[in-house]
Amino acid sequence: MQKGFTLIELMVVIVIIGILSALAIPKMFGVSAKAKAAEAPGVIANWETLQSAYAQETGTAGAYASIGFQNPGATSKWFTYTDGTTSITATVGKTFGGCTITADAFVSTYTIGTDTFAHTGTGAASAKTGTCGIYAINFYP
Numbered sequence: 001m002q003k004g005f006t007l008i009e010l011m012v013v014i015v016i017i018g019i020l021s022a023l024a025i026p027k028m029f030g031v032s033a034k035a036k037a038a039e040a041p042g043v044i045a046n047w048e049t050l051q052s053a054y055a056q057e058t059g060t061a062g063a064y065a066s067i068g069f070q071n072p073g074a075t076s077k078w079f080t081y082t083d084g085t086t087s088i089t090a091t092v093g094k095t096f097g098g099c100t101i102t103a104d105a106f107v108s109t110y111t112i113g114t115d116t117f118a119h120t121g122t123g124a125a126s127a128k129t130g131t132c133g134i135y136a137i138n139f140y141p
Contacts, residue, residue, distance in 0.1 A: 033097025036078045037135030040090035040106045043072055043081065044139075047088045048108060048117050055112050061086045086110045098124055098131025106139060 047069050054060075054067040064071055064083045073081045078096060082089040091105040104123035111118070119139050124132035128140040 030097070033099070034135045036096045037099060037132065039076065040079050041136050041139040043076075043079070044088055044090060044106060044108045044119075048110070051110050052115055055110070055115065059112070061110055061112055086112070092125070092132065097135060099135070100124060100132070104130075104132040106136065 047067075050067040050069050051061060054062045063085050071081050071083070073079070076093065078092065078094055079090045080093045082091065087107060087109040089105050089107045092099045092101050092103070095101045100123060104125040105121060106125055107120045107122065109118045109120070110116075119141065121127065121130070121133055121140075124130040125136070127133050128137040133140065
């Protein structure tokens, strides 16, 4: 009596592995893009906290250095950040998922009088339904 697997049994296992990998690999790429896009809202939230505290102390908005914000643009692989004193723009610096380099950006604008922030975007990040904005749906109201 011989021991082992038949050719049919091995082929069935290979087919099952192929089907599982065909389902899992596209999901993995979507999760990767979502993680990359999550950087911008986190950095923007940090800027908003510092800007709000600075404005409450001084009555004015401040630039990055004034509020103690360290621009992560030098170390960020996916975004570049632009200081507009009362706004911060996170522009896609390297294409990933549905986000296109220089065309898509997340923007937060600060209103001193009401101590509030408005979140907008450009390109495919202009709404939570855009191909880039969908990765950061919690960024939008």
